[in-house]
Amino acid sequence: MALFGQTIICGFLMGGVYAVIAIGMTLILGVMKIINIGHGHLMMVAMYVCFALFTSLGLHPYIAMFVAMPCLFGIGYLLQRYSIHRVRFVDTILPQTQVLLTLAIGLVFVEIIRVIFKSDFRSVYTPFSSKCLYIGDMSISLPQLISFGIAMAFVAGLHILLTRTDFGRSIRATAQDLDAAKYMGVDALRVSSLTFGLGMALAAAGGALLLPIFYLFPDIGVPFTIKALIITILGGAGSTVGALSGGLVFGMAESLGAVYWAPGYKDVVGFVIFLLVLLFMPGGLKTVIKR
Amino acid sequence: MLKVNNIDVYYGDVQALWDISFEVKEGEIVALLGSNGAGKTTTLNTISGLLRPRKGNIEFLGQELTKLPAHKMASLGIAHVPEARKLFPEMTVKENLLMGSLMPEAKARREESMERVFTIFPILKERAWQAAGTLSGGESQMLAVGRGIMACPKLMMMDEPSLGLAPFLVDEEFKVIERINREGITILLVEQNVAHALKACTRAYVLEIGRITLQGKGEKLLHDKHIEEAYLGI
Amino acid sequence: MKKVKLGLLLGLVVVLVAAFALPGCAPEVAPPEEEEEEEVPTGPIKIGINFPLTGAKANFGTMDWLSIQLAYAKFGVEEVGGRPIRFVIEDNRGDPATAKSAFEKLATLDEADVVLGGYTSSCGVVQAAAANDLKVPFLICNSSKDAITMEGWEWVFSGARVPASHYGDNMWPMIDEVLMPGGVSKVALFYEMTDWGTSSAEALRANFEARGIELVYDEPYDSDAIDLKPMLAAVKAAKPDMIMAVSYLMDASLIARQAGELRLNVLCFMGQAGGYTMPEFVVNAGENANYILTTALWSPFAPWEGELAGVKWTNQEYYEGYLGSYGAEPDYHGAQGFAQWMICLDALLRIDAAGETINRETIREALTETKLMTTMGLIEHKDWCDDMGHCYTNQGLPVTYVTQWQNLVQEWVWPVEAKSADYIFPVPKWEER
Known part of the structure; x- marks a missing residue:
């Protein structure tokens, strides 16, 4: 029983952080109709921003996050406005040029970071990193609990932004019908640039929340891009509720898989979900939740 | 209020509109009539800025529209109620x-x-x-x-508002259009439902394969021989 | 290099012209010229360097290469038999495909006389295979996958590398003499899912079972996992007396931290070299590292010393030299790199002392006779079989150790003769630390 409880706690807490990372990808997919393959790589950049602030100024990632998020927002905004968007008009034999471009941008960032910080593993370890609450035989990692709390606050904040403000509604409208949004006076380029920035800022938040409990090296991005993609497919494109539930389900599945199946096949669990959703629930969880 | 002057519009290399000119004056309901594929929606999309004319220009309240991006139209006071609703x-x-x-x-x-x-x-x-x-x-x-x-809006462009509606709803729809117009909104109406449109409108233009072939007051066109034969099935 | 070749070519052309123009003199002129062509060495002795110097694996690839350079500077031998030593450097980025093509380039285009490489097992495997195909002597630095020296490849030499299944050789006496009498009878074994992890686990499993120790948990895990707590919770539920873990650096740190969070109490936690021995481990795991035992391939305290090329050296000196030159502590990877150059240099010097020409064939022959004290202890390239039925070719066997983290310092606790501190066993419970 303690084992089951512990497994669920681990999966749930991790799932919350996954959700924040994935929600950025789902937003970008919704509005721009492209999968941002560079998502994890840009998250990595944010983690290094936090890491640098930790080593130089001693700022905890929970605080450094509020520097990393605007940085990544800016990077995302400029990338979409002056790079990704323009490729739309370039004639090329390659399919999905914009998707490939996000990959290329991501890889460029990996190498830049590698030049600055080298390939070494880094982590932000403070005595606080190992603090735990204990319920009977089960332990709840305090930094993970806080990360989860902050993650949920961001998800809630984003949900309010998307449903209660004109800007948020414009994002959703652009995702649902681009031409109609233009008729309403929505500047689609501005919205997509801001959305890309917002998505990157959320990825930055996810990265910052991971930093106290995980570690860091320049190639850390790829598995997170894959996880975010699986969660996006699982949750359904462009849906915060979908990404949140997708993140929690995915975290739980990984955790249960590691305990009751085999810890060596965590990734397989993800891919099985990926396939099953594509085959049997192509709209993702969002379609199930809506109905 | 709205002046469309001699525009030519292309989809790629295929010309869709030839030398289209018309005018909508404040307070009017102007109908743009024609059968499927005549170029009515193309005309509206050109005014909205989704398409660009190769020749000619469009003025709204004295301002040149053809250089403005699509999302600026709303701020000038043009509302587009698109075909197929696009909700x-x-x-x-x-x-x-x-x-x-x-x-x-x-x-x-x-x-x-x-x-x-x-x-x-x-x-x-x-x-x-x-x-x-x-x-x-x-x-x-x-x-x-x-x-x-x-x-x-100052001008509302409505694209096929009666399309796909049950007959009794079509009547309702036109009542609403007239009501909105009475409340001060100028209307540019694109319709296949020629009979209803001609009854409701102040003036009308008839589009046939990308060209304006007829124009005049609604009532007058209602009794036009060509219209009767081609659109009203009399 | 190009100039030498050009000169040689010009010389030959002159001889040839002379041979035709002066038929009477030709027989007298030609023979010494021809002899010289064989005798005159073809430029410098070329040492191919094939390591990941950039990319994700660059940290240890670079440590290897820096240690080789440290050894090169230490022994000061810049030419052998009148031929200068020259390094030809290829960065393989830790990618096996690149490592293979880099090896082929070194072998054919650069005409390297010997290649030093072999970091990451995956790269070492392809490099060794290429070496044997192209008949170029290849010295391994770190690659630990057993099979690399089990193929009977005569051009491949272990250097100071340790086959993964022998990482723990010196742990077993400690288990027999200390841990089992102290109450260890149930072991949880988990290992990262890599070549190194699985071949280590295979040997560990066999040895535990031979001692009648029950394996209550035995699973590979994904070393990229973000959260290892689910696995550790399952380990905890299996109630082992001892944990045996095969992990790389950051997963080792995560495991130590998360084992602490879960209060995963055991009599002892034994790591299999890899991450648990590295200086970065304690940085990332913090006080959770304390009391963790680990097998180790190298100790800066090991009393190894000797003389090579007339220069006296000690193991401790390498450690201090590296720390002084590069501002970071070396670990066993670096010690293996230092030893790699010693072994290579020793072979070159022996060939020269025997009055032979240095080429691929003579280097290969010299390496089969390597018997040299190094920073990794005595390395002797031999053919031998172990009790698991693994038969190795040209494989040395460095001494291994057991260390324990005590107050955030790695102390050598076994064998007792090379200890820096006494072992602590059983270890205190997490709640009581």
């Missing part, structure tokens, strides 16, 4: 209406406009929290028009 299906009825009033002037009068829309279309008030994608055809059309009203 935001995953947003609620209320949210769709709010999307209609993004421009500062419209936003300032948001509450008032919303009341106005709910007075014209009481059913929308009942459905306010329902996703637009779940509305019936008639309700969707009301929402599309309602969303146009929310913009407090």
